[in-house]
Amino acid sequence: MPEKEEKIILEREYNIPLRKEWLKVPLYKRAKKAVKAIREFLARHMRADFENIKVGKWLNKEMWKHGIKRPPHHIKVKAIKNDEGIVKVELAQLPKEALEEAKEEKKEEKKPEEKVEEKKAEEEKKEIKEEEEKEEKEKKEKEKILRKEIPKIKPEVIKPKKAVKAPLMRKALEK
Numbered sequence: 001m002p003e004k005e006e007k008i009i010l011e012r013e014y015n016i017p018l019r020k021e022w023l024k025v026p027l028y029k030r031a032k033k034a035v036k037a038i039r040e041f042l043a044r045h046m047r048a049d050f051e052n053i054k055v056g057k058w059l060n061k062e063m064w065k066h067g068i069k070r071p072p073h074h075i076k077v078k079a080i081k082n083d084e085g086i087v088k089v090e091l092a093q094l095p096k097e098a099l100e101e102a103k104e105e106k107k108e109e110k111k112p113e114e115k116v117e118e119k120k121a122e123e124e125k126k127e128i129k130e131e132e133e134k135e136e137k138e139k140k141e142k143e144k145i146l147r148k149e150i151p152k153i154k155p156e157v158i159k160p161k162k163a164v165k166a167p168l169m170r171k172a173l174e175k
């Protein structure tokens with residue numbers, strides 16, 4: 001099913017100051033406050049509800065990059081508002097990782113026919129592997145039967161008897 005194409009009503013870039021906001025809270029709440037400050041700033045400037053602002057993956061990673069205690073002082077973002085009133089915010093300049101990830105996603109979006117063919121090929125490979133494993137198990141069982149693993153018998157070492165002492169021999173002869 002084709003997805004609805006969203007109409008872009010407003011697209012802007014902002015350099016959002018964050019230091020003034022996160023200085024108001026303790027160290028262990030700074031990154032959380034910085035994210036809230038971004039959402040508040042965009043709600044005011046893009047004329048949208050606070051709940052309708054969606055922070056992007058890469059922007060969130062950038063905010064938390066140095067941990068909760070040291071968010072960035074300011075950040076450059078790109079905000080896009082669609083016809084439903086939802087504002088999506090992302091970093092203005094995405095890192096290389098994000099661009100590579102986008103390319104991979106485009107490759108994955110193939111025709112349904114190609115996906116079906118790939119699934120069939122994967123299933124065939126799995127079946128072949130299972131058959132090979134069964135054959136290997138059967139070979140091992142046959143080898144065990146043929147060899148009949150008999151425990152090796154250790155030859156007993158015969159120790160020479162000690163020379164019997166003369167008094168003992170006399171007693172034995174007397175009896």
